[in-house]
Amino acid sequence: LGMTFSFLAESGENRSCVEGLGDIVELTPALSGRKLFEALGEPEVVTVEREHVDVAMLRDLASFCQVTPNPDAIEICQHRGREKNFVNALGVPTAPYRLINSAESLKAAIEALGLPVIVKSCEEGYDGRGQWKIDNTQELDALLLENTMEGDFIVEGFVAFEKEASIVAMRSSKGECAFYPLAENEHRNGILISSIAPAELPSPSLSAEARKIAQSIIEKMDYVGVLSIEFFVMHDQLLVNELAPRVHNSGHWTQAAGICSQFENHLRSIAGITLGATEPTTHAGMVNVLGQKLNTNWLVDSNVQLHDYNKTPRPNRKVGHLNVWSSDRQKLVNQIHELKCAIYGDE
Template sequence: MSMQTIGIIGGGQLGRMLAMAAARLNLRTIILEPQADCPAAQVANEQITAAYDDIKALAELAERCDVVTYEFENVPVSAAQTLERGVPVYPPSKALEVAQDRLVEKRFLNSCGIATARFHAIDSQQDLEAALADFGGKGVLKTRRLGYDGKGQRVFRSASDSPAGAYEALGSVPLILESFVPFEREISIIAARAKDGTIESYDPAENVHRNGILDTSTLPANISSATAKTAREAAEKLLAALDYVGVIGMEFFAMADGTLIANEIAPRVHNSGHWTEAACVVSQFEQHMRAVAGFALGNPDRHSDCVMTNLIGDDILAVPEWLGKKDVLVHLYGKAEARPGRKMGHVTELKGRKTSSQG
């Protein structure tokens, strides 16, 4: 196998784990990230320290790499399009365009035959009041761009919650109001598509959030085999529609009748797939690097039940305790300072050989 060089835009923990997986496959990595000594650069071969849209830095990355990927969905689309003129970029810039705007994302999912919550585009306070009236005064108001981990949101739980000033409070920027979904649980699926169109999917995980941030992912999810199949089919539709190469994360609301409502997509490796490095032979990170490098996809089968727990902020103080437990994989992200809401690492605790509640 000839040694390829993979460019990774973004130097956070996801880029770090991608670079680690790349090294095992004899792939070199160059990180493009404005923060010096970022988590990814601690394990990658090189770092270009520059802004994500720096033209000279992008030209250097394109010249030195065989292919470029990214670790987060807010990479400027213009940067990806600039790179595409000189080097393959996977996933393609179209995936960024869809994922960066919640309104575009919802409409694209619907065009693929994938159900979502009802929604309204909000471009004024008047739009918000009319949309809330349509939804009986309830809904989740979100910025269309850049919000994550619960940021950039306002929840209206009843008609008595006044919307006064809400549009201005969220920055007077384009927003989306989504209807409430009476779901039983949240699940997600990690899937990958190779250059030749081959698709492999991991088992769906059941997720619990704390303060808007993923807390745990549990395998197996408490869903039927039919629901798991629906999640896989939705991922396959989306990957094909985007002519996608690489790993994608899809989050769903699971309803009482077993149907699924898509919540959002992430055109990258995903926090709810971190368990794969402990409970599968081929992790989501290796799967992504296999896909973008043009290698065959690996087997996504899970050999063990498990629970992945994020270490957020001061949770990092519990690491000595986690290290003392059996059948626990501890993964820390190389961040020097713990702050509230900051992901410092994760642990995955194996719970025995694989079982299934999915049928």
């Protein structure tokens, strides 16, 4: 790409570190400003692959090189309250919500929203961690016994959605925007299990609506790079669930759809190179492998690819994924179903 990069990445067993030009630099408080920039090999661009990074450090680095996406955008996405306020201020709907920081404010929020609700910690959560669904007052009492609710939490009205879907959007440093089609997603216990794209939608206008929402968000944020948006699909409306300022698990199918993948398009965005094709030439999908060793027996068909993250299996930990593609959507849906049976043996 004719440019030098550093990725702020997760490495090995989840140690927070910076991967720079082939070296792994562990983050310590002593490494800041110029010293950090030098330790990284004086890159022209720094980018991230996860949102839980130190924003002050990114702002420090921004004095020496381009930091994309910009630290302000990442800061919004680090906190569910800031994120939902930002999205609503654009006139884009979400689930109804209240921000709370005590047992009393939780009770008042439930009074206002009505049960059921989902309570989520505002920061650090992923894969459904730090979340409680409350259906009745007994469950509320049980939560309050184990948690004083001090700190930032969001209470969301429970949305009876028809489907879940997500869009991977991108904006280049030259201002060019592009979007992959919506993927439809299946979650179990708050964790993504599989995605299929393009999504089958209850109303044909939702696809354009998703792009419009994504465009308004990336433009308002002055965003450069790939940004992903999770939606709840209602009959003729999309509600934003959350944003991820990075490539997304539900976009891994782009590696197998005969187009430019989300990973390549992230790099093209931040390098200001014309964005690659985002309209798939085929239907494609992805199945996550959680908490178990990868098995080559899953590769029974020639249109299945296995991606290995080289991680030690732990319960519910994402250790890899399978990509599948087919010009026949029903065949793809069946294959994804069979793979889930083979992996989880529960369908």
